[in-house]
Amino acid sequence: MSPIILNVILHATLQTLEMVFASTAFSVLVGLPLAVFMIVTGPNGLYRLPIIGRLVGIIVDALRAIPFIILLVVLIPVTRFIAGTSLGTEAAIVPLSIAGIPYFARLAEVSLREVDMGLVDAVKAMGGTRLTIIRSVLIPEALPSLIGSLTVTLITMVSASAMAGAIGAGGLGDLAIRYGYQRFNTTVMMDVVIVLIIMVFIIQMVGNSLTRWLRH
Amino acid sequence: MKAPILESRHVTHRFGGQAALKNISFSIEKGEVVGVIGRSGAGKSTLLRFLCALETPEEGQILLDGIDLTKQPENRLIEIRRHIGLVFQHFNLLTSRTVASNIALPLQIAGRPRREQQERVNELLELVGLAGFGEKYPSQLSGGQKQRVGIARALAANPTLLLCDEATSALDPESTTSILNLLTDINRKLGLTIIIITHEMDVVRRFARRILALDHGKLIEDGTLIDFLSDGGQKKTLQPLLADIRPKLPNDVAQQMCETDSPGAAIIMRVVHSGEGVMPPFFGALAQRFTLDAALLQGGVTTISGQPVGDMIVSLRGERRDEAVEFVKELVKSMEVLGYVPHHP
Ligand SMILES: Nc1ncnc2c1ncn2[C@@H]1O[C@H](COP(=O)(O)OP(=O)(O)OP(=O)(O)O)[C@@H](O)[C@H]1O
Ligand SMILES: [Mg+2]
Secondary structure (H helix, E strand, C coil), X not given: CCHHHHHHHHHHHHHHHHHHHHHHHHXXXXXXXXXXXXXXXXXXXXXXXXXXXXXXXXXXXXXXXXXHHHHHXXXXXXXXXXXXXXXXXXXXXXXXXXXXXXXXXXHHHXXXXXXXXXXXXXXXXXXXXXXXXXXXXXXXXXXXXXXXXXXXXXXXXXXXXXHHHHHCCCHHHHHHHHHHHHCCCHHHHHHHHHHHHHHHHHHHHHHHXXXXXXXX | CCCCCEEEEEEEEEECCEEXXXXXXXXXXXXXXXXXXXXXXXXXXXXXXXXXXXXXXXXXXXXXXXXXXXXXXXXXXXXHHCCEEEECCCCCCCCCCXXXXXXHHHHXXXXXXXXXXXXXXXXXXXXXXXXXXXXXXXXXXXXXXXXXXXXXXXXXXXXXXXXXXXCCCCCCHHHHHHHHHHHHHHHHHHCCEEEEXXXXXXXXXXXXXXXXEEECCXXXXXXXXXXXXXXXXXXXXXXXXXXXXXXXXXXXXXXXXXXXXXXXXXXXXXXXXXXXXXXCCHHHHHHHHHCCEEEEEEEEEEEECCEEEEEEEEEEECCCHHHHHHHHHHHCCEEEEEEEECCCC
16 A cells, blocks of 8 residues: 555544544533433423423434435535534534534433432432432433443444535545545545444444443 | 421322322331331332422421421422431442442532541441441442441431331341341431331331331321230231231131031130230140140240230130130230131040
């Protein structure tokens, strides 16, 4: 493999990693509070706000219903507003995060719902405030499962970021399409696929061992 | 009379039109050990959730140290809950925290300094017999050990009241015994008021001095187990619960027994006695005084909340049987005639 190609692949890999990790970070930062909100406002929740809770749920589901490729296009003006441009790796982080937030929120909601209600009762009965319950029961108890959700989100972002290549986001997906599809250079395409596979393997492995370690 | 520490006044609650508790009134004094017993669905857990201020009944009042829990705003209730310890059937320990940090949680919630938390945790680990287990995680403990942690956690903030919901129902007999001993110890050492909810009469027998029996949401009984045993089976609703711990009529006797007396028949009686000379020497005395055929069919002396109680089924046969029955009646606390076994020469 020529050093030039190697360099191109390395550069694309870094771009993909940037997109994946940045958009997942935003997804968790916004998605986790959303998930907690949906849980605590739900039936038998700590706060009884069923109407807003339901509303948030509907928005989350609506966002999840839109295919990512369409979201990319629809969000161009928003992207331009936030990132200053609608092209490039940084710009792609905007639609990726917007797709990732509701995705992670629903996964995290499931993780949080699995927490034994008896534990919530126990801490409530000790005189814990609702904030204490969220901080010392809901999130820590769901953590191993939340790490699982995080792993799934990272991997989903890997494949979504490849699609973002279509709007000039760069990264491995972009490379595979330009070399492999448009120039019929199958070697590069295969290399890119191998890099993607390795990336997904590593993410899954790290995620699994972290979950196992957290489960005591 | 001392002021009660906990009082339930006419508590009534419905779930979707279905009454779960009906007009429950009782009061408990400081240092008492009370067992609440009832079949599944009787309303025990519902009552407990009111007593620990987790929920509010639709009607009636719950008074803790004279404060009506049903009238307090949520922020006051949060404060009040810190003075009530709760022990759960399924332990409800946080899996994400070590044993020490589980026990420290109530102290953390109450905002105690870290140093004090540590000291108290060590003290409690010692008390529940788990010294050296602080850094383990709940998943590394046996059921009995988990419940010890649950009790330590419930005691952490020096509660005025300890409530246990089926605290031993998920444990094997050996752990049950050790947990009950621990609770008895705690009551004796700390003078703590303890209410234990259970469907197992055996737990109450060994532990509680006073029993509240619930049935279909109603408080059907409030007294000592000895009272229940010696009421001669008048309280039909209690019998199924009591059956667990009472001697049963042997099968062959049950088959031969009939309700009517006949010449030469043996009388089958259930006899309960407590206090002085638990097992009155009546077998010997009866045989001699009335030249009888007296037999113990089933039962003997058991311990009920630390007091020996004789609960047995006996058979008497002989010429002067009726005189002997009168004699026994004078001697024991209660006596109930179960039936007669006809004479077959
Ligand atoms: N949250 C609830 N919503 C509706 N009905 C309820 C609820 N909690 C309890 N009930 C009903 O109230 C009645 C009493 O229930 P409770 O849990 O107090 O019984 P229990 O005596 O604790 O029984 P067990 O021994 O099985 O724990 C039952 O008929 C139950 O179905
Ligand atoms: Mg119950």
